[in-house]
Amino acid sequence: MKIYQKTDLPVVEIRRYLEPGPIVLLTSHWKEQNNVMTMGWHTVMEFTPALVGCIIAGGNHSFEMIRRSRECVINIPSAELIDTIVGIGNCSGAEVDKFEKFNLLAAKANKVKAPLLPQCFANLECRLHDQSMVGKYSFFIFEVVKAHIASRPGCPAMVHYTGDGVFRVSDKTISRKAGFLPQNL
Amino acid sequence: MKIYQKTDLPVVEIRRYLEPGPIVLLTSHWKEQNNVMTMGWHTVMEFTPALVGCIIAGGNHSFEMIRRSRECVINIPSAELIDTIVGIGNCSGAEVDKFEKFNLLAAKANKVKAPLLPQCFANLECRLHDQSMVGKYSFFIFEVVKAHIASRPGCPAMVHYTGDGVFRVSDKTISRKAGFLPQNL
Numbered sequence: 001m002k003i004y005q006k007t008d009l010p011v012v013e014i015r016r017y018l019e020p021g022p023i024v025l026l027t028s029h030w031k032e033q034n035n036v037m038t039m040g041w042h043t044v045m046e047f048t049p050a051l052v053g054c055i056i057a058g059g060n061h062s063f064e065m066i067r068r069s070r071e072c073v074i075n076i077p078s079a080e081l082i083d084t085i086v087g088i089g090n091c092s093g094a095e096v097d098k099f100e101k102f103n104l105l106a107a108k109a110n111k112v113k114a115p116l117l118p119q120c121f122a123n124l125e126c127r128l129h130d131q132s133m134v135g136k137y138s139f140f141i142f143e144v145v146k147a148h149i150a151s152r153p154g155c156p157a158m159v160h161y162t163g164d165g166v167f168r169v170s171d172k173t174i175s176r177k178a179g180f181l182p183q184n185l
Numbered sequence: 186m187k188i189y190q191k192t193d194l195p196v197v198e199i200r201r202y203l204e205p206g207p208i209v210l211l212t213s214h215w216k217e218q219n220n221v222m223t224m225g226w227h228t229v230m231e232f233t234p235a236l237v238g239c240i241i242a243g244g245n246h247s248f249e250m251i252r253r254s255r256e257c258v259i260n261i262p263s264a265e266l267i268d269t270i271v272g273i274g275n276c277s278g279a280e281v282d283k284f285e286k287f288n289l290l291a292a293k294a295n296k297v298k299a300p301l302l303p304q305c306f307a308n309l310e311c312r313l314h315d316q317s318m319v320g321k322y323s324f325f326i327f328e329v330v331k332a333h334i335a336s337r338p339g340c341p342a343m344v345h346y347t348g349d350g351v352f353r354v355s356d357k358t359i360s361r362k363a364g365f366l367p368q369n370l
Contacts, residue, residue, distance in 0.1 A: 013348075015348050019206070020345035042228055051322070053228060054228075083361070086365065090366045159359070160204070162200070162202075167358070167361065168205045172353065175350055176268070176271045179271040180271065185349055
């Protein structure tokens, strides 16, 4: 798997990669253990602070790790990692070391203990901002406190989950900038 | 613009169209007025009830209409409607009748007063399920109470917003069903 060299991305810019709704890989760290899960239910919620809301179902091994550590990293994989994405989503960190099983590298983050995945083109370090909806909806509101983005090639193709084992690929870009009011850009 | 013939979709299935994260058109109705806005910040939250969380910023004319009526319809446009999507997002229902301006048809919904857009391939009738996060985050949690989907052609290409006037198009489908555990399908 390719390793991406990264530069800093202002956190206010994370919507460029998250708003399209790709499948992401959520890493966590708790009590000497790293874990990673596949996640598709998330939304950008605010520019400043840079908030992202994520559903992490209680059945995931990551749920307690993230609830207790109050941190995670949202890693965005390119479409070519589809088999790794599917593999990660179909086993549990309670039973296997997914980093070993899927040959994942783990790099040190700047502001959280959860690891960055260098094989993903974007890594968003997150701290829990609001846990008031965790009990009722398993809905975690995170603040992205540091963002790393591949220096090249911009945003590669991403995958979007539809359920039933089927993904959509977003690999084409269309600009309609001319149709926007300046204040909406 | 093409008009899609629809059939009912079980509400538990709406993740097939929403989880990929497309731009959607939100219709509303309040005091004899219909309105429509473009929205990109949303996430599926639960299968049963079929919950969807949406950020509707207070600056939108639709905000008060939806907050007061406690209803809306999430309409999913195909990629070929991109110029209509951009146009709707760059004017306000406080100043123009967007249905007239963009030649939008309005069909009667079954369970809500907000109209369905027959020119979109999916129409999800929603009732406000939880407004507790509206004040703090402009985050509305809706329950999809009735869903209509195009009889054909399945799911057309959708557009996903990245900010700055640029969209991603998801038009390719990849199946990895064989890599899933049965309980994860």
